[in-house]
Structures are given as C-alpha cells and as structure tokens.
Amino acid sequence: MKSQQLLLKMRPNGLPDEQTFEFRHVEAENLEQGELLLKTLYISVDPYMRGRMSNQDSYVEPFQIGEPLAGGIVAQVMESRVDDFKSGDIVRGNLPFQEYNTVKADNVSKVNTHGLSPSTALGVLGMPGLTAYFGMMHIGEPKKGETVVVSAAAGAVGQIAGQLAKQTGARVVGIVGSKEKADYITEKLGFDAAVEYKAGNLEAQLQKTCPNGIDVYYENVGGEIGDAIWPHLNNFARVPVCGAISSYNLKEEEVDLGPRVQQFLIKSRVKMQGFLVGDFAKDYKEAYKVLAEGVSAGKLIFEETIHEGFETIPKAFNGLFTGENIGKQLVKITEAE
Amino acid sequence: MKSQQLLLKMRPNGLPDEQTFEFRHVEAENLEQGELLLKTLYISVDPYMRGRMSNQDSYVEPFQIGEPLAGGIVAQVMESRVDDFKSGDIVRGNLPFQEYNTVKADNVSKVNTHGLSPSTALGVLGMPGLTAYFGMMHIGEPKKGETVVVSAAAGAVGQIAGQLAKQTGARVVGIVGSKEKADYITEKLGFDAAVEYKAGNLEAQLQKTCPNGIDVYYENVGGEIGDAIWPHLNNFARVPVCGAISSYNLKEEEVDLGPRVQQFLIKSRVKMQGFLVGDFAKDYKEAYKVLAEGVSAGKLIFEETIHEGFETIPKAFNGLFTGENIGKQLVKITEAE
Structure with a gap:
C-alpha cells in the first residue's frame, strides 16, 4: 500500500x-x-x-x-x-x-x-491544552483581581491559557495580530481586552488595557512584544516562557537583540521561567481532568x-x-x- | 556642633x-x-x-x-x-x-x-551578607555536584554567595576583573576556579571552567557577562538576579541591548528571578545565624x-x-x- x-x-x-x-x-x-x-x-x-x-x-x-x-x-x-x-x-x-x-x-x-x-x-485536549494549563496554573499562578496578559492569545495555547486565567478571577488581556482575532478573544472567549500589536503604538495600547500593570505575562512570542511588556510588570510578577515564535525564523545572520531584562527583573522582583510541557508529565491527569470538564461544561471554548x-x-x-x-x-x- | x-x-x-x-x-x-x-x-x-x-x-x-x-x-x-x-x-x-x-x-x-x-x-553580617544568603540559598538552591557561577565574585555579595554555595558541595566558579581578585577567590575563599573577564575570550574561559555547564548563575553584573552565560545554562538552571552593575552608569542615550533570553530559558527550562533583600525580612534571623556561625567558625572568609x-x-x-x-x-x- x-x-x-x-x-x-x-x-x-x-x-x-x-x-x-x-x-x-x-x-x-x-x-x-x-x-x-x-x-x-x-x-x-x-x-x-x-x-x-x-x-x-x-x-x-x-x-x-x-x-x-x-x-x-x-x-x-x-x-x-x-x-x-x-x-x-x-x-x-x-x-x-x-x-x-x-x-x-x-x-x-x-x-x-x-x-x-x-x-x-x-489541541485543547492535547499538547497545546496541557501547555496552556501548566504554564498558566503552575508557573503563572494568577490570582483574583490580578492582570494577566497572554501573547498569541488567539492561538492554540493562548486561547486556553487566557480562559484558564479568567476562571481564577483575574482580568485577562490578549495580544493578537488582527481585528478578527481581537473580536474572537473578547466576544467568544470572554477576555477583558485585546491589544492588536500590528495596529501600532503597542505602548499606548498596553497602558490603556493594563492600567494597573501586569501580574502574569504568558510569553508565546518574544521579540518586541516581550520587550514592551517588561516595564509594565508589577512587583512579584510571573512570566511563564512558553515560546518565542517571533524569533524562530530569524536568518542565521540575524541576531535576536532586545533590552536586557535583568534590571526589570530586579526592580519588580519578577520570576521568568521557561518550561516544556513534558516536564509536567506526572501531572497530566490533573490537567486533562480540568480541560475535559471545562470543554464538556462549555466553559472552555476553542x-x-x-x-x-x-x-x-x-x-x-x-x-x-x-x-x-x-x-x-x-x-x-x-x-x- | x-x-x-x-x-x-x-x-x-x-x-x-x-x-x-x-x-x-x-x-x-x-x-x-x-x-x-x-x-x-x-x-x-x-x-x-x-x-x-x-x-x-x-x-x-x-x-x-x-x-x-x-x-x-x-x-x-x-x-x-x-x-x-x-x-x-x-x-x-x-x-x-x-x-x-x-x-x-x-x-x-x-x-x-x-x-x-x-x-x-x-558587610558580611549586614545587607550584603543577607543578599548573598537569600539569593543563593532561597533562589539558587545549589546542590552537591552542581556547577555554580558567581559574577562580581570578589565583591561584597559575591564573596559570600560563592562560599555559601561551596558549603553545599557544589563546584563554584567566580567571575572577576583582575588576577589579584582571581587569586583571592581561589586561594583565600576556596572557589574551584576563576574567570578573568577582562583577560578576553570569556567564552573559552567559561568552556574551560564549566565543562559540565552551569546549574546556578548568581547574577551581579548583567551586560556581556550575562549574555555569555545563557548558552551554558543546564536544564532546570536557576538564575538569582541580584544586580546588573555594568548597566548602572549607562548614559541616558545608551540602550542596554543584548540577546533576548526567552529561547535560552525555554530550551533549558531556566528560572530567572529578581529579588531584593527586603523581600526576605521574615527570614533574616535564619540568615544571620548561618552567617555569624560561619564567620565565628572561620568558615566564611571576607x-x-x-x-x-x-x-x-x-x-x-x-x-x-x-x-x-x-x-x-x-x-x-x-x-x-
């Protein structure tokens, strides 16, 4: 055959x-x-x-x-x-x-x-769902009333990560690349606000949508979006680092340069932590339960x-x-x- | 008067x-x-x-x-x-x-x-000693056999941070700016090796002194030294971020640019965490006890x-x-x- x-x-x-x-x-x-x-x-x-x-x-x-x-x-x-x-x-x-x-x-x-x-x-019941769950719930640990920002928010991981944060009582802002995606996350998924990074003036959009700073930044994209986030991080903010998609297609001769993070991390006592979903294999059962129940109850849209x-x-x-x-x-x- | x-x-x-x-x-x-x-x-x-x-x-x-x-x-x-x-x-x-x-x-x-x-x-029984203790023991958490690198290793904080790591059974490498300081940390303080960053070829020196990679990097300096460290971090490495002294005197028109860290953090699942000594105020007593006992016993040199x-x-x-x-x-x- x-x-x-x-x-x-x-x-x-x-x-x-x-x-x-x-x-x-x-x-x-x-x-x-x-x-x-x-x-x-x-x-x-x-x-x-x-x-x-x-x-x-x-x-x-x-x-x-x-x-x-x-x-x-x-x-x-x-x-x-x-x-x-x-x-x-x-x-x-x-x-x-x-x-x-x-x-x-x-x-x-x-x-x-x-x-x-x-x-x-x-998707939602596979690797992207697990990745969203562990990064947000085990590293980000959002709390009621906090501001959570998710980049690539309309993507496979971002759409779930943001909704999980929302269920904790946090205010959730998604960063996306189009009006259609902004509508998707705010109207269908219940995010509180969207930042359209391709529309320009990222800084002003962040100030407007995150007036109380950022407590959790779920990093999927890297590049200039990450750079713009660092100055907005609140004291004791958490940054689960899941991906840096903006860097994956850099040519060999291009260098991925941005503002060094150390001073931001010290000033606000930030924890940035990279992770891979496989590191959490012993807890997959816990995550599948939350994800499957959320989907069955219509509380996790995808x-x-x-x-x-x-x-x-x-x-x-x-x-x-x-x-x-x-x-x-x-x-x-x-x-x- | x-x-x-x-x-x-x-x-x-x-x-x-x-x-x-x-x-x-x-x-x-x-x-x-x-x-x-x-x-x-x-x-x-x-x-x-x-x-x-x-x-x-x-x-x-x-x-x-x-x-x-x-x-x-x-x-x-x-x-x-x-x-x-x-x-x-x-x-x-x-x-x-x-x-x-x-x-x-x-x-x-x-x-x-x-x-x-x-x-x-x-110094040793004050803010620098406490800073060394909490950054190394509460965030770095070195373990026997691991490789720990401390920058500004002959400084007020670095000299203590490195010795505390050494007492856990880790291999400790200090980064310093002169031969005199290199001799101080290796001969007087018992560090396993020194990197003299002003002598050039930082990369080759790191490869030579850290052949098994780096499990804990105690960051005091930022700049090109931090940049050189990231590719050497082992899986699940910890980076307590205490200072970034190389950036403190940049002029207003100078930007502190370096390779973005996200991909290094993901690849090796690194935790980078900024801290201030005051965040650990409730544990000062524990730290003073360790520091005072170490000094009294002649096991913490300064x-x-x-x-x-x-x-x-x-x-x-x-x-x-x-x-x-x-x-x-x-x-x-x-x-x-």
Missing part, C-alpha cells in the same frame, strides 16, 4: 520555502507482532517544529535531512497485532508525517475524545483552523508564522471510518 | 563626577525625647545607590537634588533620650550621609558584632576595602564601578570611643 510522506529536503534559513520540503511515496511496511497499522486522520503543525528543522542544540533532536518530519498525529488503527488495540481505535502519538504508519503499540496511546472530534486530541489534504502541510506550517490561524492549526488527512 | 554632609548636587549622566556631589557643613539638630544623637563610624557605598541618583521609577525613591545622600551607616550613640539605648551603643540604620545624625530610635537597631569590627554590620575620611565617599562610590574594591567597600569616618 502506497503512503505519502513529507521529508526535510534542506534546512531553511528563515521561513521555510519550496526548497525546504519534499513529498515522496513509499510502501507501508508489513505488520509484525506487537505492531499497529495506522491511517493518519489529523496532523498537528506546531511552532516548536521550526527549531527541529535547524541543526542546533535544542531540547529535541533536529530532523534529519532526507528523513520524514514528525509531530503530533491522530490516527485510526487499520490493523492490529496487539491485544489491547483493535481495528477502528483512535490513537495519538508523535509519529512521522506519513499517510500510513506502522508502529509499535508503545508509541501511541488511545484517545478519549469525550464525544468531540478526534482532532481535539491535538477554535481549530483545519487545512485539508496531506499536500497542505507546508502551507499550514508556514501559516503559523504569518498569523493565519485562529486556534489550533491542523491538517486533516482523511476521515475516520 | 558642626556636621559635614554629602548632598546630591546634580543627577549624573553616566558615572558620577565632580558635578554630582557637594559637601556642606550643618549644625547637628537638638535632641528630643525618643531620639538619639549618633556619631557615624562607617558608611557603606553600594551599587544600588546609583539608581537612586537618577530620577527613575525604581524600587526605592530617588535621592532629591540638594538633599543628603543616604545609605547603610554604622554609628555610635553619643547621647540618648530613649530608655533602650545608652551612650556608647553601636547601631546600624539607613541614614543620611552625615558625620552626626539625630534620629528617632525606631530608625536604627543595635548591632551585635560578634566580637568583630562594627564595619561587619555593613575582605573589606576601607577608605578613610568623609571626603572620600565619592571616590569610594565610583570605585565600585571601576572594580577597585575587594570585598565590601566602606568609608571609615571615625573610631568608636
């Missing part, structure tokens, strides 16, 4: 382009005992994958040239040689970007979609932007950096049976 | 110069009930005072033009109109820089010098660089930024009686 795959052809310098990726057709491998044949339903594209396309020291191994990209996938079991799995089961795993994967059962886990689309296992077809993966990936998506950016490969 | 005082004449732009300060003679005020007449013995000059000379938003009020500077002082009671104090007592307080001060008793506290010079109440005479205060203050002092920089005004 033929399976399309997406390879890394050449490491990008800046935003990936038509030189970066290559599609190829391969034969799906034969099943052995302990293995599953999976049909990919949804592929997750995430900003952190950009780091793996470079050959740099990071927290995950770089993708290898000529090898398939890999990432979050929701798939359906077509054939099982494992007792615990049967044909038709929906599973999730970190897998090569292929239409079909033959995997050891240890590499995937069954998905409870709570009656929702299986795509949610890559959007997905879904591209259709395996060949759209590069476009969907680049869209993360041009700001096209509202909520989780996904590629739908095929329907579940 | 005539008392000399040191005033702020003009806010400095860059390093203070002869335009910045003015000496004046005033009459010491008359004593009222509840007050003490104090004779200044030692004046502490500290880098944070530079911030108060500028008219900027900070954690302490700016000094006012035409008013005396103020800071840590050890003094002797000449006359007391308070039951709890008697003539001859040694006290400490945050007081105007004058030869004599008339103060309410609430503004000072009696000093237990543990048989040492009263000057130690401004130096003082002592200038003599009230008129040397400006020179002693500027010396903090030109790297002249080893250990605590002080001005001795007169002998205790």
Whole structure:
C-alpha cells in the first residue's frame, strides 16, 4: 500500500520555502507482532517544529535531512497485532508525517475524545491544552483581581491559557495580530481586552488595557512584544516562557537583540521561567481532568483552523508564522471510518 | 556642633563626577525625647545607590537634588533620650550621609558584632551578607555536584554567595576583573576556579571552567557577562538576579541591548528571578545565624576595602564601578570611643 510522506529536503534559513520540503511515496511496511497499522486522520503543525528543522542544540533532536518530519498525529488503527488495540481505535502519538504508519503499540496511546472530534486530541485536549494549563496554573499562578496578559492569545495555547486565567478571577488581556482575532478573544472567549500589536503604538495600547500593570505575562512570542511588556510588570510578577515564535525564523545572520531584562527583573522582583510541557508529565491527569470538564461544561471554548489534504502541510506550517490561524492549526488527512 | 554632609548636587549622566556631589557643613539638630544623637563610624557605598541618583521609577525613591545622600551607616550613640539605648551603643540604620545624625530610635537597631569590627554590620553580617544568603540559598538552591557561577565574585555579595554555595558541595566558579581578585577567590575563599573577564575570550574561559555547564548563575553584573552565560545554562538552571552593575552608569542615550533570553530559558527550562533583600525580612534571623556561625567558625572568609575620611565617599562610590574594591567597600569616618 502506497503512503505519502513529507521529508526535510534542506534546512531553511528563515521561513521555510519550496526548497525546504519534499513529498515522496513509499510502501507501508508489513505488520509484525506487537505492531499497529495506522491511517493518519489529523496532523498537528506546531511552532516548536521550526527549531527541529535547524541543526542546533535544542531540547529535541533536529530532523534529519532526507528523513520524514514528525509531530503530533491522530490516527485510526487499520490493523492490529496487539491485544489491547483493535481495528477502528483512535490513537495519538508523535509519529512521522506519513499517510500510513506502522508502529509499535508503545508509541501511541488511545484517545478519549469525550464525544468531540478526534482532532481535539491535538489541541485543547492535547499538547497545546496541557501547555496552556501548566504554564498558566503552575508557573503563572494568577490570582483574583490580578492582570494577566497572554501573547498569541488567539492561538492554540493562548486561547486556553487566557480562559484558564479568567476562571481564577483575574482580568485577562490578549495580544493578537488582527481585528478578527481581537473580536474572537473578547466576544467568544470572554477576555477583558485585546491589544492588536500590528495596529501600532503597542505602548499606548498596553497602558490603556493594563492600567494597573501586569501580574502574569504568558510569553508565546518574544521579540518586541516581550520587550514592551517588561516595564509594565508589577512587583512579584510571573512570566511563564512558553515560546518565542517571533524569533524562530530569524536568518542565521540575524541576531535576536532586545533590552536586557535583568534590571526589570530586579526592580519588580519578577520570576521568568521557561518550561516544556513534558516536564509536567506526572501531572497530566490533573490537567486533562480540568480541560475535559471545562470543554464538556462549555466553559472552555476553542477554535481549530483545519487545512485539508496531506499536500497542505507546508502551507499550514508556514501559516503559523504569518498569523493565519485562529486556534489550533491542523491538517486533516482523511476521515475516520 | 558642626556636621559635614554629602548632598546630591546634580543627577549624573553616566558615572558620577565632580558635578554630582557637594559637601556642606550643618549644625547637628537638638535632641528630643525618643531620639538619639549618633556619631557615624562607617558608611557603606553600594551599587544600588546609583539608581537612586537618577530620577527613575525604581524600587526605592530617588535621592532629591540638594538633599543628603543616604545609605547603610554604622554609628555610635553619643547621647540618648530613649530608655533602650545608652551612650556608647553601636547601631546600624539607613541614614543620611552625615558625620552626626539625630534620629528617632525606631530608625536604627543595635548591632551585635560578634566580637568583630562594627564595619561587619555593613558587610558580611549586614545587607550584603543577607543578599548573598537569600539569593543563593532561597533562589539558587545549589546542590552537591552542581556547577555554580558567581559574577562580581570578589565583591561584597559575591564573596559570600560563592562560599555559601561551596558549603553545599557544589563546584563554584567566580567571575572577576583582575588576577589579584582571581587569586583571592581561589586561594583565600576556596572557589574551584576563576574567570578573568577582562583577560578576553570569556567564552573559552567559561568552556574551560564549566565543562559540565552551569546549574546556578548568581547574577551581579548583567551586560556581556550575562549574555555569555545563557548558552551554558543546564536544564532546570536557576538564575538569582541580584544586580546588573555594568548597566548602572549607562548614559541616558545608551540602550542596554543584548540577546533576548526567552529561547535560552525555554530550551533549558531556566528560572530567572529578581529579588531584593527586603523581600526576605521574615527570614533574616535564619540568615544571620548561618552567617555569624560561619564567620565565628572561620568558615566564611571576607575582605573589606576601607577608605578613610568623609571626603572620600565619592571616590569610594565610583570605585565600585571601576572594580577597585575587594570585598565590601566602606568609608571609615571615625573610631568608636
């Protein structure tokens, strides 16, 4: 059986382009005992994958040239040689970007979609939801009456992080890149205010929307937005550092320079803390419970932007950096049976 | 009785110069009930005072033009109109820089010098010692076998911070500005290695002295030294941010730019935390006990660089930024009686 795959052809310098990726057709491998044949339903594209396309020291191994990209996938079991799995089961795993994967059962886990689309296992009930939860609740620790700012607030992580903060009784301000996203977070998600950074005068917008300063800044973007936040941090503010998407596509010759943070941290006694979702693995159960209950009760709203077809993966990936998506950016490969 | 005082004449732009300060003679005020007449013995000059000379938003009020500077002082009671104090007592307080001060008793506290010079109440058994203790032990939290780096390692805070880390079983590397200071921290204080940043090739020196990366970086200096540290931080490293002395004398038109930290913090899941010693006031007793016991047992070594005479205060203050002092920089005004 033929399976399309997406390879890394050449490491990008800046935003990936038509030189970066290559599609190829391969034969799906034969099943052995302990293995599953999976049909990919949804592929997750995430900003952190950009780091793996470079050959740099990071927290995950770089993708290898000529090898398939890999990432979050929701798939359906077509054939099982494992007792615990049967044909038709929906599973999730970190897998090569292929239409079909033959995997050891240890590499995937069954998905409870709570009656929702299986795509949610890559979004609100998956890595982005967990990332939002741990960064906000375990590092940000917002309190009633505090001001919380979330950047990339209409993105997969930001949309959940902001709503979780709101549920603590904090005032929540989202930073977004368009009027449409501003409307989404304030009208649909219940954020108290939005800052549209592309509309200019970020400083005046921050002063207007955060008149009492900022107690928690959930950092997803880095760059000039982070720079603008530091002077507004209140005493004992917390800054969970989840991402710095504005820096991921800098060219090799570009340096990511900004005002040094030390004096801001001292003056306001700020804690800035970088984290990866995997650091909280022992607490996943707690987080899944909160997220699933919130979604079931209609108290956690989320959007997905879904591209259709395996060949759209590069476009969907680049869209993360041009700001096209509202909520989780996904590629739908095929329907579940 | 005539008392000399040191005033702020003009806010400095860059390093203070002869335009910045003015000496004046005033009459010491008359004593009222509840007050003490104090004779200044030692004046502490500290880098944070530079911030108060500028008219900027900070954690302490700016000094006012035409008013005396103020800071840590050890003094002797000449006359007391308070039951709890008697003539001859040694006290400490945050007081105007004058030869004599008339103060309410609430503004000072009696000093237990543990048989040492009263000057130690401004150093190892004072604010710098406490600052070293809380930054290192409550935020840095070094563990046996970890690598700890301390910048300004031969300074008032650094010399203590490094020794406290060493006592936990960590490997301790100090960053200093001269061979003399390098010898001091390695030969006298027992640091495992020294980096002389003025000798050039900071990166190679860090690689050589920290082959296993850095688990705790006690930040006193900021600037290019901090920049050079970030790529060496290990997973789950801690960075107590105590000071950024390299930035304190930037001119108004100079911007303190460096590589943005977000990607380093994420990759290695680093916690950077600014602090002020006053945030730990409820735990001072614990810290004083450790410091006093360490000094008494000869396990906490310290130096003082002592200038003599009230008129040397400006020179002693500027010396903090030109790297002249080893250990605590002080001005001795007169002998205790």
